[in-house]
Amino acid sequence: MLFERTAISKKPAELARKEIDSIKAEDKVSPDLVFRDHYVLDFLNLKDTFSETDLETAIIRGLENFILELGIGFTFVARQKRMTIDHIDHYLDLLFYHRKLKRLIAIELKIGKFKAGYKGQMELYLRWLEKHEMERDEELPIGLILCAEGNQEQVELLQLNKANIKVAEYISQQLPKELLERKLHQFAENAKRIMENRMKDK
Template structure:
């Protein structure tokens, strides 16, 4: 009798348990989203205020340009020493520019902002200078400043890359109106959505299509709470650090290149070299049998920059002088960048003696797109595995 009663209670639990679990999952995901928004809001307000103070200090200096440069360098050093990541000269420059481009802000609804901006033209919405002035007394707390910036800091960083004020206003309003993730904003900027809308005969239809997210645009609550900007602001270490990710990617990419066929022969990993008084490490070094040349691979966690290209050029010069044997062809470089939302592969062929050899190299080496896809798949697999290990 007791066993029948127990089975009945289990059956009742099973019948209603799915709904209970589902409701709790929704609750926790919403809590994470709300937490991420709250942190982002205060973070954005803080960075705007830091930018304001930097500008005020610069204006107080006798030689403004020179004083401003020294000021930012000193602040970057002292704030990094005190608070950790997130206060490099570059980031402080972002904050300064953020204040200058959004010096006076008025609260507008997403609806009214988009209404003003949905047809880009010379009759653009009001410029910041025409908005009512906000006095220091009104901005008595970070919370009151935060109310004036409805988008996350990552969105404003993307908007800072735009020189055209009208385009900036357009994307800001559309991101707010459509609830765009930073990935969607980045994609729309990259696809010239503003310019395409400007030229479109049916602007309303174009804007409607722009609100539709693509599969890669969606950001999970877990990703929101682990946003690198948030982790930097709170001085929290991501459970799977960049060094861990880089090491794992190097091992996986080594296996991938060896599996492509017999052309790639492994030479070394984290190979040290000394240039002047500085020591450097090359992530991976292969020999390509068909091309008869060394392949220098440098992996970066972040966006591809001109500095990366310059460093690779230095590596190739060293490899050509010290590691290349008689009868071998000049070395080739491969820069792989595991960005936050994408992967970039870039061959460095500038050191080759002629275009014919460069063409031969390109035909024999794996296509950059193939490498980008593999790098992105590998990165996501590693991050998923790391996330699973935490549970």
């Protein structure tokens, strides 16, 4: 389940094995094993139409369940973290800390599809956190952009991993049949691509 639900499943089999072996040997966890492609937030009980503020408020109200869905090691730090840049206030939706990764985790919530412009916003937040909030013994902060739907090609073209940014989709309620069918088709295509890559690696 750890393998299947995290980003490590997209890597070639040999690299995935090395990461898992490193956990066993050094008790060291990589970001690819912490972050997932999808999060199920049905416990938030959101209505059919909601805003980013509604989503954030529901997460704070159900913080314990949200942290459980994120996974082990996450600690809540702040909501609407204020960052003053060039005399203008910016607000990060949620700020967490991950004990094993020893990093701050910046989370931005989006109610629509992923947009390329989100990268610049998150990079700005991460550099600010690096400059003003990071402790000496910590690793560089990581950003997680949670969207209702992803745009996989944009995510790949932007090479977000190099910028320490992860993108994941969330499911807040029962999906409409059409969207469910589309997502199942995407999952099947991704699984097929992973299997083809593994065969090439052998």
